[in-house]
Amino acid sequence: MALTVRTKRKIRKVVDKVALAATVAVLLAPCLFVFFWMLSLSLKYDIDNTAWPPVFWPEEVTFDNFAKVFEESPMFLYFWNSVQVTGSATLVALLLGVPAGYGIAKARAHKMAAVLLLSRMTPGLSYLIPLFTLFQVLGLIGTVWPIALTHMVITLPIVVWIMIGFFETQPHELEEAARIDGATLWQAFRYVALPLSRPGIVVGAILAFISSWNNFIFGAVFAGRTTRTMPVAVYNMLTFESFAWGPLAAAAIVVMLPVIVLTIIIQKEIVQGLSAGGVK
Amino acid sequence: MAGADVTIAAGTRTAGERRLRPYLLFIWPALIVSSAVIIFPWIFTVWMSLNDWHIGSKQTFIGLDNYVNLMTNRRFLESIGHTIYFTILAVILPMVLGTVSALVFHKKFRGRGFFRTLFIMPMMATPVAVSLIWTMMFHPQLGVLNYLLSLVGLPPSQWVYAPGTVIPSLILVEIWLWTPFVMIIVLGGLASLPTEPYEAALIDGASQWQMFWKITYPLVAPFLVVALIMRTIDALKVFETIWVISNGGPGTASEVLNVYLYAQAFAYNQVGTASAVVVVFFGIIVALSLVLLWARQKAKWA
Known part of the structure; x- marks a missing residue:
């Protein structure tokens, strides 16, 4: 009798395990397939890419598609534009957003946070018409600065959002001790809270960087021929330059490679940071 | 702790404001920048929506x-x-x-x-x-x-x-x-x-x-x-x-x-x-x- 109960339990355990593995596989399959297909398209010759039935594993791997992307468009220039735009938008967002997140968390001023939510709610397109006019008056159209400035609409709320969540979970005894010892509010922030918040800052910075890097619409409106960011450049390849499927897929990979690498580096912190910010 | 709770309950607003005031300096810069980026386009957009304006021609006020x-x-x-x-x-x-x-x-x-x-x-x-x-x-x-x-x-x-x-x-x-x-x-x-x-x-x-x-x-x-x-x-x-x-x-x-x-x-x-x-x-x-x-x-x- 005891034996049958034990074997029953064992069978149950195995069934559970198989069911779990199957569910994980079903969830991951579509996610992975798109990436696999992108890679496959980028490594095949055009004959294979337009074959029916589709060729899944290239018989002959080629890097011609990647070479073509770099030959026929100034990819390094676009890359540099993206770095400038995203880098400065992220940096300024950190300078303004980390203290703001601290202040809002400590004062429990959630109405202030609502203002930031408002900027997330406003459709990005609605900034464009007035800002376009403004930048034209200022003579900034044709430089990367209008793009960088508008990208702060994306980066600042993310940084504040993440930092509120982070500072709320940080114990405040240390700062209180510093205050009792005669530190000013600013000193308590600068020398006690800030050094402890490095992990939160890293997550906020990287998430802001990724969203800004991926943004298309601001660049699409403000960028001229030489100030295109990476996503805009790729979009133009699709519509205006008649690239074949192989080079297009290769360009898609080139654009998203930096964010994929960043995601892999801090995947654990991303999950923690995003979920901490979501709650209180 | 219980005493503090009572005072907060008695005057939520003043207690909240007192808590907030010292931290305002931390929040202002971000608030100013985001409102500038939000509010200027908003005023402009609402004004434009009351005009007939086709880029390249003159705008005319047409109300609603x-x-x-x-x-x-x-x-x-x-x-x-x-x-x-x-x-x-x-x-x-x-x-x-x-x-x-x-x-x-x-x-x-x-x-x-x-x-x-x-x-x-x-x-x-x-x-x-x-x-x-x-x-x-x-x-x-x-x-x-x-x-x-x-x-x-x-x-x-x-x-x-x-x-x-x-x-x-x-x-x-x-x-x-x-x-x-x-x-x-x-x-x-x-x-x-x-x-x-x-x-x-x-x-x-x-x-x-x-x-x-x-x-x-x-x-x-x-x-x-x-x-x-x-x-x-x-x-x-x-x-x-x-x-x-x-x-x-x-x-x-x-x-x-x-x-x-x-x-x-x-x-x-x-x-x-x-x-x-x-x-x-x-x-x-x-x-x-x-x-x-x-x-x-x-x-x-x-």
Whole structure:
């Protein structure tokens, strides 16, 4: 009798395990397939890419598609534009957003946070018409600065959002001790809270960087021929330059490679940071 | 502690203000910058929406005419319909799938961290680049999706090339991109669950199902509402995927508000009309968010 109960339990355990593995596989399959297909398209010759039935594993791997992307468009220039735009938008967002997140968390001023939510709610397109006019008056159209400035609409709320969540979970005894010892509010922030918040800052910075890097619409409106960011450049390849499927897929990979690498580096912190910010 | 609570209760406002004042200096810079970036465009947009302005010609003040015209503009009204249709599906499906995924990835199994990283890749990938790949996959003659359908014995679809299937096809892309986002938020909720209620429930002989509905669900509900609010806002604002994949077509079959807006402003240069669309659009978003925030408050107290 005891034996049958034990074997029953064992069978149950195995069934559970198989069911779990199957569910994980079903969830991951579509996610992975798109990436696999992108890679496959980028490594095949055009004959294979337009074959029916589709060729899944290239018989002959080629890097011609990647070479073509770099030959026929100034990819390094676009890359540099993206770095400038995203880098400065992220940096300024950190300078303004980390203290703001601290202040809002400590004062429990959630109405202030609502203002930031408002900027997330406003459709990005609605900034464009007035800002376009403004930048034209200022003579900034044709430089990367209008793009960088508008990208702060994306980066600042993310940084504040993440930092509120982070500072709320940080114990405040240390700062209180510093205050009792005669530190000013600013000193308590600068020398006690800030050094402890490095992990939160890293997550906020990287998430802001990724969203800004991926943004298309601001660049699409403000960028001229030489100030295109990476996503805009790729979009133009699709519509205006008649690239074949192989080079297009290769360009898609080139654009998203930096964010994929960043995601892999801090995947654990991303999950923690995003979920901490979501709650209180 | 009890004394402090009483004073706060007696004068919530003054206590809140006293707490806030020393920290205002931390908040001001960010607040000033974001209001400058938000408020200037807003004043400008509202003013423009009261004018007839076609870029290149002179503007004339026409009062509410732009709004009146919009109310009878079929293309505009249809784009609202498309937006609602798109939003309902693009919220519900990722919410359901994201919650299921969160429950799965909350279990402990070997390689969980690795698989979870793979799973969140789509939301980090550049939407424009991803849309490009989907466009190729949707191709009715050479696309890999029709081949996959044929493998399981289903007839080929026109995907984004037919008015009837274009929005559901675009929803597939949206599900692919944003299910991980819902998953991460809900996963955070699951991670914050205390273990005591479960232990108590186990001792009392509760079933798995009972534990889910009586303990897990109520505790995770606030997280679900956060995910719901974010997802709704983002779905209403959808632009890039549609712009790249179907460009609002075929015809205007997938023209959502944001795409209509872009066309008015930057293809037809109708700045006045476009500004009026922005105002209406923002009104819709704010109204919906308020409803959802209200639901969140209710969920907190329930």
